[in-house]
Amino acid sequence: MEAYAELLATERYGSGEPWQYVAKDGSMERRRDSREAESRGNTFITVFKSVFLPQGYPDSVSGDYLQYQFWDTLQAFSSSLSGTLATQASLKGVGVGNQEATVAAATVTWLLRDGTSMLGRIVFAWLKGNKLDSEAKKWRLFADILNDIAMFMEILAPFYPACFTLIVCTSGIFKSVVGVAGGATRAALTVHQARRDNMADISAKDGSQETLVNLAGLLVSLILIPLVTDNPALTLTLFFLFTALHLFANFKAVRSVVMETLNEARLAILLRHFLRDGHVLTPLEANREEPVFLEFRKTLPIKLGVRLQEVVQRPEELRLAMRKDAPFLLGVTNGCVRVCLASHAHTRDEIKAMCQAIWLSDMLNPSRQHHGLKEMLQKSYKLMDVEFDRFLKGVEAAGWDATRTLLDWDEWRLEWNPKIR
Structure with a gap:
């Protein structure tokens, strides 16, 4: 009759098959949880994985x-x-x-x-x-x-x-x-x-x-x-x-x-779906729609992190465009949506600025009818004030990484005088 074996511990390598440590006849014995001997084929597969796949695969890498x-x-x-x-x-x-x-x-x-x-x-x-x-x-x-x-x-x-x-x-x-x-x-x-x-x-x-x-x-x-x-x-x-x-x-x-970080294309897909039906796509859904070929833009191009003079040219224009403690300043010049970013802006502000720029780029498309530029700018600010917080919460809930972005920001940053208003 086989002696009683007391289970001491169970271990596994990554997500591999578990092994048991049991106490038997005064000694500690290691064996498979399934109590089946490791076959030669399994040994070959294990060696192959260790040579050609990262340690801890599949838990140590992305699902794709x-x-x-x-x-x-x-x-x-x-x-x-x-x-x-x-x-x-x-x-x-x-x-x-x-x-x-x-x-x-x-x-x-x-x-x-x-x-x-x-x-x-x-x-x-x-x-x-x-x-x-x-x-x-x-x-x-x-x-x-x-x-x-x-x-x-x-x-x-x-x-x-x-x-x-x-x-x-x-x-x-x-x-x-x-x-x-x-x-x-x-x-x-x-x-x-x-x-x-x-x-x-x-x-x-x-x-x-x-x-x-x-x-x-x-x-x-x-x-x-x-x-x-x-x-x-x-x-x-x-x-x-x-x-x-x-x-x-x-x-x-x-x-x-399937990337979980936001670039311009993926953020544009998310924003358009959200404004249309109130639903934020998951990373898998949005990545399926993301274009993978370089293409000619059908909307106004967007430039991020530009110099102030590319957005406004006169002091009165700056006063009209400024908002209290604004983390960014947005304008449309020379057929391009341009965004100035404040030095105190955070990742959340970058995403918000990009969302506003995307909406303006879509609305100012030459193929669409729209009101004057000043009215569209004001409407874009009001839209972000109302919808952005809900949109960002939906983005985070859908599994996106909103702590960093892959948005193509240039390095210009502003510190404007709070007394100009």
Whole structure:
């Protein structure tokens, strides 16, 4: 008859299967809660998870992590194969396999390509670096589309030897933009995925996943290269197939991301739904409606954190626009809604200012009829005074993080004289 085993404690690793500690025959024994031995398959899965997934998965990451990583892995694999075809074309274009080509000419072409890429990286980071946090999904997808265009140019370049250097330099500029946008947006998504201040772990495991995918792509490429050599038709056919898979997987990847922080697009979606039916969408619902392609605005653009002179030009205009202890000042000039922010403004004030700017931008749309600008400004202030507190409570109740935002504020801040009124 089996001796009585007294349960001492139960433990689990993250959300894994629990283990029991029991006292038996004067000693402490550790065993599964289910009292089943760990199988070899389970051991392999456990090791695989520990190598390629962040510690504490799935509790240590956001709920959309696995779905995003699946599509991201698929797009990385197809991009790796497309890159092999593009690299082969580039090497052929600089003279590999051509006895008449010189080492000096090939070196100059490669140096020009690298030089233009470096300049492109600096210029793009200067012009658009501040947009990559607030519009991470759009720029992530844009980067991958641009990467496919760059690889297509490299494949076509050998067919136009007179323009080869120009084509590969242009391709290099595109790829430099891809490097900046792709790396920065990946970092922004890692911040979103990290739930235990484990950004470094998530980033490291993402690198391991990418390395494994690239290794698989390398093995497949070894099979493809003999088939596509001196076969332009097959090269282009395979490239378009891999590109189609790459773009589809990228679209699904960014669509699967559910961010709980507010940027302009998500806040606009929430506000419009709230003003229409009084309901605040959840993060999942709003993220489904968020556009993921860069687009031309159909409403007035909004600029946040601008200089005072961009909103008012005369003292009397400032007196009319000022409100007691106002945390922001809003105006419409040169076809743009502009917001000045006070130095004492908090995150709540930033959200309120953005809501008012979004409403004005929608109402002043050229396709809509509206009253005078001054009347619309006054109406926007009254609307926020009445509705904003209820709206913000609904936002927090729906699961949004209202303690920080991804709104694209510039750095100008005001301290106006309280005696001007």
